[in-house]
Amino acid sequence: MRVSYLELVRRKEALRERVRRLLGPEGYKRAKEDPHSRRRPRPCGLTIHTAVGCPNKCTYCYIQDMGFSFTQAKPYHLKGEELVLALLENRHFLPGIEGTYLAFGSISDPFLREAKPRTLEYMERISRYLGNPVQFATKAYISEELARRLSNMKLILSPLITVVTIHKWRELEPSAPDPEKRLETIRNLRREGLYPFLFLRPLLPGINEDEIEEIIEYSKRSGAVGVVVGGFRVSHLILERLRKMGFDIEPILRRIKKRRLLGKEQVSLGLRDMKMQVLNIAKEKGLKAVLTACCAMTNVLNMMGKELPCASLCFLGKMCTGDKYCGNNCALKLPEVSEEDVKAAIEAELRVRVIDFKVDGRIIASVRRWNGYSSFRDGIRLLSSLYRRRVEILVE
Numbered sequence: 057m058r059v060s061y062l063e064l065v066r067r068k069e070a071l072r073e074r075v076r077r078l079l080g081p082e083g084y085k086r087a088k089e090d091p092h093s094r095r096r097p098r099p100c101g102l103t104i105h106t107a108v109g110c111p112n113k114c115t116y117c118y119i120q121d122m123g124f125s126f127t128q129a130k131p132y133h134l135k136g137e138e139l140v141l142a143l144l145e146n147r148h149f150l151p152g153i154e155g156t157y158l159a160f161g162s163i164s165d166p167f168l169r170e171a172k173p174r175t176l177e178y179m180e181r182i183s184r185y186l187g188n189p190v191q192f193a194t195k196a197y198i199s200e201e202l203a204r205r206l207s208n209m210k211l212i213l214s215p216l217i218t219v220v221t222i223h224k225w226r227e228l229e230p231s232a233p234d235p236e237k238r239l240e241t242i243r244n245l246r247r248e249g250l251y252p253f254l255f256l257r258p259l260l261p262g263i264n265e266d267e268i269e270e271i272i273e274y275s276k277r278s279g280a281v282g283v284v285v286g287g288f289r290v291s292h293l294i295l296e297r298l299r300k301m302g303f304d305i306e307p308i309l310r311r312i313k314k315r316r317l318l319g320k321e322q323v324s325l326g327l328r329d330m331k332m333q334v335l336n337i338a339k340e341k342g343l344k345a346v347l348t349a350c351c352a353m354t355n356v357l358n359m360m361g362k363e364l365p366c367a368s369l370c371f372l373g374k375m376c377t378g379d380k381y382c383g384n385n386c387a388l389k390l391p392e393v394s395e396e397d398v399k400a401a402i403e404a405e406l407r408v409r410v411i412d413f414k415v416d417g418r419i420i421a422s423v424r425r426w427n428g429y430s431s432f433r434d435g436i437r438l439l440s441s442l443y444r445r446r447v448e449i450l451v452e
């Protein structure tokens with residue numbers, strides 16, 4: 057594929073004008089003041105909130121530590137076009153299939169009853185105006201009819217269906233639909249031509265290790281095309297909840313250096329061995345297996361005919377599961393770019409004058425600042441994600 061910064065920026069400008077005119081000053085103000093207009097993308101993509109809070113009350117969930125409610129989900133206040141405008145106002149966002157990945161489902165479940173109308177509204181508007189790849193993570197039941205509606209949206213859509221236990225869901229996910237319903241969700245999505253991945257996150261040492269093979273087997277039989285294996289972040293509150301539910305938390309504590317976590321502190325567990333176990337089981341069963349959500353998104357993008365590597369450049373680092381487990385060969389799919397476009401993009405995003413530069417598997421540029429000091433971090437991230445190449449800047 058070919059990617060062009062100048063083309064996307066022109067499209068972004070034109071769309072921004074169009075949606076701004078449509079919404080008028082009130083709508084513009086709401087969009088401009090909303091955090092979606094400033095938020096930086098995370099490795100999985102730019103997170104889209106369709107509700108705030110989640111009554112599923114998963115024992116391992118960290119949203120309470122972040123200050124969000126476990127008792128109710130409030131639909132997000134922006135209307136569909138306002139969300140689109142907020143994204144177009146965001147300097148970290150580029151529209152289009154080759155643009156920023158969008159991720160639904162970080163502080164709520166996007167298909168909860170309360171969140172679903174907003175989720176569908178946002179997805180429909182993203183499809184109409186922007187066309188960015190969209191991923192969602194859910195534990196909700198998606199009926200055949202809803203799966204058809206999603207499939208008809210003309211979006212590159214990557215569904216992640218979370219199943220972390222078949223037998224202990226009452227203790228671990230007391231208010232979420234039971235895993236059998238989620239497997240049915242996988243079936244319905246696949247039947248409608250979508251490419252669902254099993255989202256096996258979190259891995260809970262001593263709690264769900266013994267169920268991994270069964271979960272993967274059932275997911276495969278239901279139609280999952282792959283597995284995303286995730287880690288686990290614990291806090292004091294999460295450990296307390298697990299303990300109160302009767303789980304032995306010693307195997308978890310053994311994997312963190314501290315015995316006591318204070319306040320809202322969160323710690324990621326070292327889970328390399330468990331992740332390798334999942335990758336190997338998934339491979340045995342003929343499923344793709346990846347370590348990041350963006351890699352699932354990238355696989356779907358490619359399955360739907362858009363040959364592009366991972367936008368987070370996972371293929372350049374340790375997160376790539378390679379030929380053995382993924383097989384997407386991202387390193388061989390670098391998009392075509394023009395030198396003129398790269399030079400213009402560096403000058404516009406980093407506010408520098410380019411003195412010399414080279415484009416091959418990497419982009420290396422010598423630059424001179426013209427606007428005093430400004431951090432290059434955000435601009436480099438945006439450009440490396442668009443061009444799918446490492447961008448190195450040398451200041452003269």
Ligand code: SF4
Pocket residue numbers: 110111112113114116117118119162163164165195232
């Ligand atoms: S469904 Fe997700 S957001 Fe909701 S409680 Fe469970 S882990 Fe947290």
Ligand code: SF4
Pocket residue numbers: 346347350351352354355365366369370371372375376377378382383384385386387
């Ligand atoms: S080849 Fe590597 S970087 Fe590309 S999608 Fe697969 S795991 Fe991710």
